[in-house]
Amino acid sequence: MDFYTFFGPLFLLIVLVNKSSAIRCYSCSSFENPNCGDAFDFKYGKAYACTGSCKKTRGLSKNNDAEVNRMCSSLEKDSCYSSTYNDNDVTACVCNTDYCNSAPLKHVSSITLNFCLATLTYLLLIHP
Numbered sequence: 001m002d003f004y005t006f007f008g009p010l011f012l013l014i015v016l017v018n019k020s021s022a023i024r025c026y027s028c029s030s031f032e033n034p035n036c037g038d039a040f041d042f043k044y045g046k047a048y049a050c051t052g053s054c055k056k057t058r059g060l061s062k063n064n065d066a067e068v069n070r071m072c073s074s075l076e077k078d079s080c081y082s083s084t085y086n087d088n089d090v091t092a093c094v095c096n097t098d099y100c101n102s103a104p105l106k107h108v109s110s111i112t113l114n115f116c117l118a119t120l121t122y123l124l125l126i127h128p
Contacts, residue, residue: 024098025054026070031061037068042102048072054101059090070101 026045028036035044038058050072061067073094080093095101 022049022051023054023096023100024048025050025072026099026101027072028070030066030068036070038066040068040070040102042099045070045102047099052076053094053096054099055092055094056101057090057092059085060088062086 024047026036026040026042026047028045030037033044035041052075053073055069055071055073055076057069057071059067075096076094078095080091082089082091084090093101
């Protein structure tokens with residue numbers, strides 16, 4: 001059996017399967033750390049493994065200052081919604097890729113990255 005015939009599909013399988021179901025989410029509060037606010041500086045944020053979804057909430061604190069919280073939450077679909085908490089309007093956004101609860105940036109999803117790696121592997125190893 002040819003090396004590439006055996007290990008090529010095995011490598012593709014490994015690449016396509018996520019390394020785990022956990023994603024990395026930032027966890028901080030602008031109430032405790034001003035660098036966690038809307039102008040988020042990821043150098044000052046800590047990221048943790050999360051088996052659910054990442055979430056970012058924005059609302060008003062007790063003294064009417066804007067407060068941003070970044071956290072891990074239960075598994076939800078990607079979405080944004082508004083709600084009321086302690087008589088204050090709160091906006092929450094939920095996402096499911098690594099570090100997605102940072103400042104609003106476009107991130108390459110792990111599925112897209114895995115597809116690109118699998119295609120490259122196929123073109124280089126299996127179909128030279």
